[in-house]
Structures are given as C-alpha cells and as structure tokens.
Amino acid sequence: MAAVAVVGGGPAGCAFAVTAARCGHEVVLYDEGRRLRTWPGESLPSGGGELVASVLGVEILDGHQRAYGTAAAWGSSELQTHDFMTHWAGHGWILDRDRFDASARDVAATTGVKVVHERITELPRDVEWVVDASGRAGTVVSRLDVPRIVCDSQIALVAVVPDIGGEKVTTVESAPSGWWYTTPLADDRRVVALVTDSDLVDGDRASAWRSGLADTTYIRVLAGDVRSADVGAFPSGTAYRGEMIGDGWLAVGDAAACFDPLSSQGLVTGIVMAARAAAMLDGDLAGWSRDYEAVIAEHLAVRGEYLQAETRWPDEPFWARRLSPPD
Ligand SMILES: Cc1cc2nc3c(=O)[nH]c(=O)nc-3n(C[C@H](O)[C@H](O)[C@H](O)COP(=O)(O)OP(=O)(O)OC[C@H]3O[C@@H](n4cnc5c(N)ncnc54)[C@H](O)[C@@H]3O)c2cc1C
Structure with missing residues (x-):
C-alpha cells in the first residue's frame, strides 16, 4: 500500500482521497481552505447526486438546492425547456460549494484520510504518489513543466x-x-x-x-x-494537460482538465475520474490516462458542435472564433 499526498481538497481531491483510503492507502489531503466571496452557481446534472453518494459512500446533498430543469435560447431566440422530472435520473442539484467541499472533506477525515489545512508551496516528499487536485492552477503539474493545452481564453x-x-x-x-x-x-x-x-x-x-x-x-x-x-x-477557459501521469505524480479534476462551463461537466468528470485513478493506483494508470484523454476528446467534439450551432452573430469576435476555430 502506498503513501499518498493529495494537494487540494475540492471535489476531485476528496473523491481521490476517500477512494484511495478505502483501498488501504495511507493518504494525507492538504487543503488551503479557500473561501470565495462568490461562487459561480455550479450545478450537478440529473444523476449527479447519486454519483457523488456512490463515490463518497454517503449522501452529502441535504440542504442544497434541487434543480428541476434547464431552459436554453441557443441558436434561435426561442426558449427551449428541458424538464429533469422526465429524466430517468430525476432532478439535479445547484450546489452551495463551500458547504459541499467542507462536507466532502469531513467524509475524507472519517474515512481515515489525514486532512491538513495548509497551503502547499513545496512538493510533498517521502510519499510514493503526489496527486495534483489543486484545481485550475495545477500547483504540482505547473512545477513539473507539464504542457497545458489552452483551447480558449x-x-x-x-x-x-x-x-x-x-x-x-x-x-x-x-x-x-x-x-x-x-x-x-x-x-x-x-x-x-x-x-x-x-x-x-x-x-x-x-x-x-x-x-x-x-x-x-x-x-x-x-x-x-x-x-x-x-x-x-x-x-473559465477550456484547457487540459498534455500528460495526466508521470513519475510519482498524477493530476485529477481541473488540474488535469478544465471543461467548458457550458457543459456543466467539470464536477462529475473530476469526481469520477479521480475515484477511478485512486482505485487503480496499483494497476493500469496508463489505461486510466488514455480513458481521460478520450473523455476530453469527446468533450471538445461535443462542445465544438454546440458552439457552432449558434450562427446568428458570425461577425462578432466571440462567435467568429468558434465558427472558424484555428486548426
Ligand atoms: C463559471 C464557472 C461555472 C461552472 N459551472 C459548473 C457547473 O455548473 N457544473 C460543474 O460540474 N462544473 C462547473 N464548473 C467547473 C467546476 O467549478 C470545476 O470543474 C470544479 O470546481 C473542479 O474541482 P477540483 O476539485 O478539480 O478543483 P477546485 O474545486 O478548484 O478545488 C481545488 C482545491 O485545492 C485547494 N488548493 C489549491 N491550491 C492549493 C495548494 N497549493 N495547497 C493546498 N490546497 C490548495 C483549493 O483551496 C481548493 O479547495 C464551472 C466553472 C466555472 C469557472
């Protein structure tokens, strides 16, 4: 069993830490205790609540806002509604992120993870794995000069x-x-x-x-x-790392790939892929990394199609860039 340091106690870091601890690894989770004045109102899609519960092993969404659907005027001025009540997985959730992240860290602590409230400035030593779950900043991977592919600004x-x-x-x-x-x-x-x-x-x-x-x-x-x-x-840019794993390190969540907020996919993908990596720590991480690349490729393809479905303002810079993206 390995000694693991997870840098970042957001959704992806907690999903990784909880799963790794359940697999018998010795896990320390570092979190600087970020508090934002405003969160951007993130939601989980239908089925997202069940998925979070299955990864963390406990229900933590009590008290969050239930989401009953979406409405979109995209590609035309007409508002199209999509009611979650007709979705097999039922309603989604609008999260209070401070509360969600704190609950996830509590679950980690009760699962045997050592939670340290500290900002990491030097890479942790004396561990077999350092996991970068520090979000968009990529505290670990940016020190390792791992390439970052940036799709927009x-x-x-x-x-x-x-x-x-x-x-x-x-x-x-x-x-x-x-x-x-x-x-x-x-x-x-x-x-x-x-x-x-x-x-x-x-x-x-x-x-x-x-x-x-x-x-x-x-x-x-x-x-x-x-x-x-x-x-x-x-x-809110869409970006991903050229590599997700290396010698003694791996990246999960936004540290690995930032999805376009249009997709509302960042949390679920980060949680699922982090949990899968933790479960495979002694196994086929190269396969996990290939799967992650496939998820990102699929996201970019769907995102491209969705953005190109909006053709009403071809001369506006935001849309012109998306209708004719550079190769
Ligand atoms: C405008 C906008 C809207 C979005 N809407 C949605 C949505 O509706 N649905 C959705 O699923 N996703 C949405 N997202 C994406 C979502 O916010 C991210 O995918 C998600 O927060 C990533 O989780 P994470 O755990 O990887 O990183 P984060 O949530 O960024 O967590 C990183 C953690 O690491 C800690 N940390 C950072 N550096 C250090 C350090 N050096 N030492 C110790 N701790 C550190 C931080 O304190 C933080 O707790 C949206 C994003 C934006 C910008």
Whole structure:
C-alpha cells in the first residue's frame, strides 16, 4: 500500500482521497481552505447526486438546492425547456460549494484520510504518489513543466443578485458578446453570469456585464434590478494537460482538465475520474490516462458542435472564433 499526498481538497481531491483510503492507502489531503466571496452557481446534472453518494459512500446533498430543469435560447431566440422530472435520473442539484467541499472533506477525515489545512508551496516528499487536485492552477503539474493545452481564453463575469422569483431552473442564453446563464441559489439569490473571451472585456468588467445583459431577452428579465450588482471575474477557459501521469505524480479534476462551463461537466468528470485513478493506483494508470484523454476528446467534439450551432452573430469576435476555430 502506498503513501499518498493529495494537494487540494475540492471535489476531485476528496473523491481521490476517500477512494484511495478505502483501498488501504495511507493518504494525507492538504487543503488551503479557500473561501470565495462568490461562487459561480455550479450545478450537478440529473444523476449527479447519486454519483457523488456512490463515490463518497454517503449522501452529502441535504440542504442544497434541487434543480428541476434547464431552459436554453441557443441558436434561435426561442426558449427551449428541458424538464429533469422526465429524466430517468430525476432532478439535479445547484450546489452551495463551500458547504459541499467542507462536507466532502469531513467524509475524507472519517474515512481515515489525514486532512491538513495548509497551503502547499513545496512538493510533498517521502510519499510514493503526489496527486495534483489543486484545481485550475495545477500547483504540482505547473512545477513539473507539464504542457497545458489552452483551447480558449474564456472568463465568466459573475454577479449574485436577489432572486425575484421564477422556476428553479438554470437558464442559458447566447448573445452577441458570448453566452449567459442564470441559476437560482438556495438562499433567495441568483447568479447571473456572462461567459466571454477575456480580451473582449476592455477594462471595466461591470460595464461589459451590464451592457451585455441589455442585449439578452430572457436573462435580463430574470436578473431584475441589477443597479447594485457587484461583478466578479472567474477564469473559465477550456484547457487540459498534455500528460495526466508521470513519475510519482498524477493530476485529477481541473488540474488535469478544465471543461467548458457550458457543459456543466467539470464536477462529475473530476469526481469520477479521480475515484477511478485512486482505485487503480496499483494497476493500469496508463489505461486510466488514455480513458481521460478520450473523455476530453469527446468533450471538445461535443462542445465544438454546440458552439457552432449558434450562427446568428458570425461577425462578432466571440462567435467568429468558434465558427472558424484555428486548426
Ligand atoms: C463559471 C464557472 C461555472 C461552472 N459551472 C459548473 C457547473 O455548473 N457544473 C460543474 O460540474 N462544473 C462547473 N464548473 C467547473 C467546476 O467549478 C470545476 O470543474 C470544479 O470546481 C473542479 O474541482 P477540483 O476539485 O478539480 O478543483 P477546485 O474545486 O478548484 O478545488 C481545488 C482545491 O485545492 C485547494 N488548493 C489549491 N491550491 C492549493 C495548494 N497549493 N495547497 C493546498 N490546497 C490548495 C483549493 O483551496 C481548493 O479547495 C464551472 C466553472 C466555472 C469557472
């Protein structure tokens, strides 16, 4: 059995740590205890709750917001709804991420993982495996000079506003400067976000967000009065590492691959692939890495098709880049 250091106690790091500990490995999980002022309103799709429970071995979603569907105006001005109640796996979830991550770390601690609340600045020594689960920054892999393939320069301009009511669904709408989503949170507020390319926001992100919102049909109605909205920015680019494993290290979650937020796939993929890697620590990790590459290739193909289905603004830079991507 191996001594393992996991850097990062987000969803992927916890999924890895819990699974590895259950397989008998000696696991230390380091987490710096990040707290964001605003989270971007992440959701789990239908079946995501069951999947999290099956990986962690316990239900941790009590008190999170149930999600009953999505509505999207994409490729046309018509809003198409998709009701989760007709999905075999039932409703999805809108997460309170601080709470979700803290619950997952509690599960790790009760599974025999040593949880250390500390920021890692030097690579841990005296372990057989260092697992990079530090998110987009890739604390470990970036020190190892592992190549990062960057597919776009997206950012999300995110504001949290009072929820003026409406159904508990995530609404997505494409617009000239990018695409928007709005998600109700559990506490009578809602996230309203614009995903665009970072170089298309010149200077004042709050002005870009407000002027873009005025171009939407559905999102601006759901957003209500946004005069006092405070707009934050999150890196949201699609990117992945050229290698997921190496001599004594592997990367999981966003440290390995950041999925386009359009897919709402980051959490589920990160959790599943992290758990699979942990279960295979003594086995075919090269096979795991090939599987991960196949998942990323599939994501990029579907993402390309979805983005190219929006043809209404071929001369707007955000869409022109996606309609004719470089080779
Ligand atoms: C705008 C936006 C919307 C999104 N919407 C969705 C969605 O609806 N559904 C979905 O599934 N995904 C969504 N995602 C993606 C999702 O947020 C990520 O895929 C997910 O958070 C990745 O989990 P992770 O565990 O890999 O990394 P993270 O959640 O980033 O966790 C990394 C952890 O590592 C810790 N850490 C970092 N560096 C160190 C260090 N040096 N030492 C110790 N600890 C460290 C941090 O404190 C953190 O706890 C969205 C992303 C964005 C940007």
